[in-house]
Amino acid sequence: MTNYDKKYDANDKYSLRGRVFQKLREDILSGKYKEHEELKEVAIGEELGVSRTPVREAFRQLELEGLIRIVPNKGAYVTGITAKDVKDIYMIRSLLEGLCARLATEKISKEQMEEMEENIYLADFHEEKGHFDQIAELDNRFHDILYEACDSKLLEHTLKDFHRYVLRVRQKTLATNTRGRASNDEHRQIMEAIKAGDTALAEKLANQHMINAYDNMVKNGLKEIYGENTGETETAKAD
Amino acid sequence: MTNYDKKYDANDKYSLRGRVFQKLREDILSGKYKEHEELKEVAIGEELGVSRTPVREAFRQLELEGLIRIVPNKGAYVTGITAKDVKDIYMIRSLLEGLCARLATEKISKEQMEEMEENIYLADFHEEKGHFDQIAELDNRFHDILYEACDSKLLEHTLKDFHRYVLRVRQKTLATNTRGRASNDEHRQIMEAIKAGDTALAEKLANQHMINAYDNMVKNGLKEIYGENTGETETAKAD
DNA sequence: GCAGGGTATATTGTATACAATTATACGAGA
DNA sequence: TCTCGTATAATTGTATACAATATACCCTGC
Numbered sequence: 336m337t338n339y340d341k342k343y344d345a346n347d348k349y350s351l352r353g354r355v356f357q358k359l360r361e362d363i364l365s366g367k368y369k370e371h372e373e374l375k376e377v378a379i380g381e382e383l384g385v386s387r388t389p390v391r392e393a394f395r396q397l398e399l400e401g402l403i404r405i406v407p408n409k410g411a412y413v414t415g416i417t418a419k420d421v422k423d424i425y426m427i428r429s430l431l432e433g434l435c436a437r438l439a440t441e442k443i444s445k446e447q448m449e450e451m452e453e454n455i456y457l458a459d460f461h462e463e464k465g466h467f468d469q470i471a472e473l474d475n476r477f478h479d480i481l482y483e484a485c486d487s488k489l490l491e492h493t494l495k496d497f498h499r500y501v502l503r504v505r506q507k508t509l510a511t512n513t514r515g516r517a518s519n520d521e522h523r524q525i526m527e528a529i530k531a532g533d534t535a536l537a538e539k540l541a542n543q544h545m546i547n548a549y550d551n552m553v554k555n556g557l558k559e560i561y562g563e564n565t566g567e568t569e570t571a572k573a574d
Numbered sequence: 575m576t577n578y579d580k581k582y583d584a585n586d587k588y589s590l591r592g593r594v595f596q597k598l599r600e601d602i603l604s605g606k607y608k609e610h611e612e613l614k615e616v617a618i619g620e621e622l623g624v625s626r627t628p629v630r631e632a633f634r635q636l637e638l639e640g641l642i643r644i645v646p647n648k649g650a651y652v653t654g655i656t657a658k659d660v661k662d663i664y665m666i667r668s669l670l671e672g673l674c675a676r677l678a679t680e681k682i683s684k685e686q687m688e689e690m691e692e693n694i695y696l697a698d699f700h701e702e703k704g705h706f707d708q709i710a711e712l713d714n715r716f717h718d719i720l721y722e723a724c725d726s727k728l729l730e731h732t733l734k735d736f737h738r739y740v741l742r743v744r745q746k747t748l749a750t751n752t753r754g755r756a757s758n759d760e761h762r763q764i765m766e767a768i769k770a771g772d773t774a775l776a777e778k779l780a781n782q783h784m785i786n787a788y789d790n791m792v793k794n795g796l797k798e799i800y801g802e803n804t805g806e807t808e809t810a811k812a813d
Numbered sequence: 814g815c816a817g818g819g820t821a822t823a824t825t826g827t828a829t830a831c832a833a834t835t836a837t838a839c840g841a842g843a
Numbered sequence: 844t845c846t847c848g849t850a851t852a853a854t855t856g857t858a859t860a861c862a863a864t865a866t867a868c869c870c871t872g873c
Contacts, residue, residue, distance in 0.1 A: 353646075377823095386857060386859070389858095391825085391826090395634045396638055407588065409864090410824070431666065431669065434665060487665075624828090649855075
């Protein structure tokens with residue numbers, strides 16, 4: 336939750352535990368393991384060529400990240416994510432992204448500002464070309480820059496948690512071309528407010544950005560398809 | 575992070591791992607293990623009469639809760655909590671407690687409402703008697719009621735995380751008699767706003783409650799004594 | 814045929830053994 | 844005396860063995 340040092344993160348990619356953790360998280364977020372699917376220690380271990388020990392430790396971490404649920408003496412199950420969860424996350428994120436934008440306005444470095452401008456420029460380019468994967472990638476990156484710029488490890492970590500969590504929605508909702516452009520336009524406005532040093536505006540725009548993103552999801556049938564495992568693999572803008 | 579079911583929480587108190595986890599968390603929060611102290615797997619294991627396995631798993635959880643930091647192949651260290659961490663937490667909590675109060679206004683059950691009123695009544699009583707431990711206990715409970723009443727597992731879990739985390743401050747700051755009464759008065763106002771169904775007021779009051787709590791900490795020398803391990807054991811109102 | 818119980822099996826929980834890594838102590842050489 | 848390197852000890856990382864628990868199936872009795 337706090338005091339994170341990139342070099343020694345729990346996601347330590349050099350230990351077996353860390354690799355198992357990352358692999359499983361990836362596979363859950365990408366939809367390889369479906370909701371409510373049971374994860375068996377030996378099966379995962381054999382698949383990755385490791386013993387149960389690192390797998391078990393990875394499970395404990397995944398549980399605290401909310402990706403799986405461990406029932407004592409029974410098993411580990413991929414957690415479901417409900418429409419209400421998504422709604423709650425966006426309510427929370429709306430406030431916290433606003434706070435983050437406000438702080439970032441005062442703390443952002445020159446390099447971060449430049450990367451943010453470049454990000455928006457590139458997103459425009461890929462938008463015209465219809466490169467949806469790159470757009471999604473840049474969208475994620477925009478928010479990560481913002482998180483890093485707020486100069487609060489705690490807020491950064493909290494927001495990254497929520498952001499990562501909501502990425503699962505991409506497995507559930509369809510891509511909508513229009514949102515890509517709208518989202519990037521909102522990013523640009525936020526960036527300009529930050530550049531202009533207008534804390535209040537930056538906060539307000541970031542608040543609204545989340546509300547818009549959520550509204551877009553609802554419009555695109557979040558509620559209808561939720562919890563049904565449509566097997567849909569198309570990516571959506573999850574912001 | 576979500577979908578928590580009390581019965582099968584990670585804090586599972588029947589497994590050794592769960593007990594070790596709770597014990598260590600308690601000991602860190604209570605100050606038995608000081609900041610930057612190294613926790614050795616065998617030592618902890620022997621002390622609690624268990625092997626390294628459950629200790630290691632507990633460590634992984636404690637790390638994700640931010641209470642310790644694990645350096646690969648080196649050791650586990652109790653994380654420090656800086657004055658800036660505390661400031662950040664209160665900024666975040668100010669927003670989220672506000673959101674929570676707003677949601678609770680619409681979702682609170684009759685039983686929760688009654689417990690909240692009783693809580694305030696009892697706090698008044700203990701305030702007059704000077705029962706500081708009970709006041710602190712009731713203060714914590716007030717917030718827990720609020721968290722449970724907002725009808726959002728995610729928000730509840732997030733707020734409880736932050737709340738628990740900030741309890742460590744009690745090891746660092748002195749008790750102030752005046753804040754106890756002021757805090758309870760604020761609780762009463764929040765409760766009355768919720769009871770009256772005034773969402774906007776409830777949110778605003780909860781926002782301000784956090785700001786006041788933080789200001790009080792700063793006044794009482796949070797910055798000065800922070801990170802110095804004063805060995806002070808007196809409890810403070812951490813709200 | 815069905816309900817209840819018990820045994821077999823699968824799976825997780827814990828302990829221990831072994832490997833890899835890091836820290837420490839000590840001595841040789843400059 | 845200082846520095847570097849090597850050997851040794853301490854500690855964590857991983858694998859495996861064993862224990863406890865839950866599940867499934869079959870068998871028995873009605």
